[in-house]
Amino acid sequence: MSPSFLVFFFSNSIFVLSLFSSTIHAHRCTQDFLFETHSRNLTLCKRYKHRNGVEFGWKVENTTTNILKVLVGARLDSKTGWLAWGLNLGPEPRMVGTQALIGIKQTNGSFLGNTYNVTQYIKIGCNLLPTPIDLNVTNLIFGRLGHIQYHTIEATIYLPQTVNISRINHVWQVGKVAIGMEPKIHEKTIRNYDSTETIDLQTGTSISIRSARRHQARVAHGIFSIIGWGTILPIGVIIARYFKKGPIHWNEHDQWKHAHKTCQACGYILGATGWVIGIWLGNYSKYYSFPKHGAYGICIFTFATLQTLALRLKPHTNDELRTYWSMYHLSLGYALLIVICVNIFKGIKILQEEETWKPTYIAIISSIVFIFFVFEITNWIKHKVDQLTTSKQIS
Ligand code: HEM
Ligand SMILES: *[C@@H]1O[C@H](CO)[C@@H](O)[C@H](O)[C@H]1NC(C)=O
Ligand SMILES: *[C@@H]1O[C@H](CO)[C@@H](O)[C@H](O)[C@H]1NC(C)=O
Ligand SMILES: *[C@@H]1O[C@H](CO)[C@@H](O)[C@H](O)[C@H]1NC(C)=O
Numbered sequence: 577m578s579p580s581f582l583v584f585f586f587s588n589s590i591f592v593l594s595l596f597s598s599t600i601h602a603h604r605c606t607q608d609f610l611f612e613t614h615s616r617n618l619t620l621c622k623r624y625k626h627r628n629g630v631e632f633g634w635k636v637e638n639t640t641t642n643i644l645k646v647l648v649g650a651r652l653d654s655k656t657g658w659l660a661w662g663l664n665l666g667p668e669p670r671m672v673g674t675q676a677l678i679g680i681k682q683t684n685g686s687f688l689g690n691t692y693n694v695t696q697y698i699k700i701g702c703n704l705l706p707t708p709i710d711l712n713v714t715n716l717i718f719g720r721l722g723h724i725q726y727h728t729i730e731a732t733i734y735l736p737q738t739v740n741i742s743r744i745n746h747v748w749q750v751g752k753v754a755i756g757m758e759p760k761i762h763e764k765t766i767r768n769y770d771s772t773e774t775i776d777l778q779t780g781t782s783i784s785i786r787s788a789r790r791h792q793a794r795v796a797h798g799i800f801s802i803i804g805w806g807t808i809l810p811i812g813v814i815i816a817r818y819f820k821k822g823p824i825h826w827n828e829h830d831q832w833k834h835a836h837k838t839c840q841a842c843g844y845i846l847g848a849t850g851w852v853i854g855i856w857l858g859n860y861s862k863y864y865s866f867p868k869h870g871a872y873g874i875c876i877f878t879f880a881t882l883q884t885l886a887l888r889l890k891p892h893t894n895d896e897l898r899t900y901w902s903m904y905h906l907s908l909g910y911a912l913l914i915v916i917c918v919n920i921f922k923g924i925k926i927l928q929e930e931e932t933w934k935p936t937y938i939a940i941i942s943s944i945v946f947i948f949f950v951f952e953i954t955n956w957i958k959h960k961v962d963q964l965t966t967s968k969q970i971s
Contacts, residue, residue: 628767
């Protein structure tokens, strides 16, 4: 392996590590919200930074009678909107089955609320209307913290004795559309899907480690895919195309071939690692899915595997099949690069990292395309010059 490759990998791994450490959840509430929780004698507070930005302050008043006091707050920036928080006393932290408190921002600006039972019929499109719920709720207040532009839900809940406060499922959500007292469906993004947690109310720790790791797993999935499929594979293609016959000559001892193989092997290993993480993420999210992104991902993995296997199944140099094999290997390779590019953009959109990741990836792609063009034009000019000189010699 040449030194430039080592430098390349070294810098990439540092990039991966730094992104890993920077995305570990910071659960500290904002100063203003913390102040509000303290003034209500609530002792614990959590901010779901990567999940809607909802803040949740609470206190278990009395561990034997299970009295829970909560303050939930979030910004509702659109003209109408709603903020929901609730408990799901079923086995899983999920939307269906949540006994919810929902506050709705009306068109005239007032914030009105009620209790709602989110059943499976809501998920398939039935109207969500106020009903009494299976929780004993008192002191229910739907309020506004004008200075930080938060809408809040405040309540005291007498939990049933059967509930284990060290393992309770809570669910929250924000939506933009509401008509009267009827909240309409929320957006369908990762942040909306992630807005559940199994929590130990006595300490505030998340019980479901797997779900807490989900965000990091997604970031890792994205970085591995972008570096493996999206950067190293196309560089390998450039090496195979332009380092063999020119403009750069790297063919004395077949160096181009070794470099190409090394690139494609490294790209494949990184990409496949990302893909495995992606499959894990897909299996984990039982209640939602991103079918198109997943289907493209499976195609990419399958065809990249075929391309890698091609190294072993290549016909001998003099074989007539060799031409067909080359055509197949090339066309599949280029098609693969396009699908990879499309799917990376899809992934960035799903991850809602358009402001930071998109420009980075566009920079990578445009550098690669730029190099392609420069080499292609150099080759073309060289070809023309050669033609001219040979025709002059003939005349
Ligand atoms: C207003 C009516 C609502 C409708 C029509 C609705 C519809 C949906 C649908 C269709 C999904 C799944 C998307 C997919 O599979 O791709 C979903 C997921 C989800 N919704 Fe809602 N929703 C509504 C209200 C709520 C409320 C009030 C909450 C919170 C209390 C909530 C919390 C969630 C959560 C946490 C998920 C993630 C998956 C899960 O936990 O089941 N939704 N919603
Ligand atoms: C908070 O606790 C203090 C001291 O125990 C008490 O005087 C005060 O009334 C409490 N405030 C609220 C909002 O419960
Ligand atoms: C706003 O409209 C709701 C009904 O949608 C009404 O109950 C409430 O009193 C109104 N608030 C103001 C400030 O006009
Ligand atoms: C409550 O949940 C915690 C955490 O999972 C567990 O350690 C504890 O045994 C449970 N307590 C009861 C009474 O089920």
